[in-house]
Amino acid sequence: MQRSVRMKKEVQMLTESPPHGISCWIKDDTLFNLEAQILGGEDTPYAGGVFKLEIQIPDRYPFEPPKVRFVTPIYHPNIDTAGRICLDTLKMPPKGAWKPILNISTVLTSIQLLMAEPNPEDPLMTDISNEFTHNRSLYVQTAREWTNRHAKQKTATEQHGNFEAGDNLRDNVYADGKTVSSRKRSLPMDDVTNIPAKLP
CATH class of the missing domain: 3.10.110.10 (Ubiquitin Conjugating Enzyme)
Structure with missing residues (x-):
């Protein structure tokens, strides 16, 4: 408790x-x-x-x-x-x-x-x-x-040239070494510091 x-x-x-x-x-x-x-x-x-x-x-x-x-x-x-x-x-x-x-x-x-x-x-x-x-x-x-x-972080166009400019791939790397990528719009670096937590 x-x-x-x-x-x-x-x-x-x-x-x-x-x-x-x-x-x-x-x-x-x-x-x-x-x-x-x-x-x-x-x-x-x-x-x-x-x-x-x-x-x-x-x-x-x-x-x-x-x-x-x-x-x-x-x-x-x-x-x-x-x-x-x-x-x-x-x-x-x-x-x-x-x-x-x-x-x-x-x-x-x-x-x-x-x-x-x-x-x-x-x-x-x-x-x-x-x-x-x-x-x-x-x-x-x-x-x-x-x-x-x-x-x-590499931009989507760097990793996959057919994506729109300004898109971004963020890789989630887990302890088992697997990587899951999700496509997200590029953000200024300052925005990374304000990723919201998910409260239960």
């Missing part, structure tokens, strides 16, 4: 006042499975990218942190190829910094900050961490290439 009440408030807050560059909504009509998108920061190698994440709310939430992983591949010292994230706020004490006063909005904002400011001292990907520390230009180049390949 406490988990449901808490999540209804959190989803409402994310709908009405989402953090800048972040959107989050209910998946499969349940409060305990969420999807989110984070826009890559302008001054980072992830600029122009839309990074999708999935969030699972455990039974003991908020006394236990949510389980969050990237669905969109990202080249980052603290995020591995399975999308797992090395972040203090996603871990229980004493090794982590999760507290019940934190929430999904706080977590997503922390992940957004981690994207902009990697922590090479606590890496999940040692090779990328070493590259970030000792060969920053190569790291930036590779991270940009990954962003262009995996996180940038």
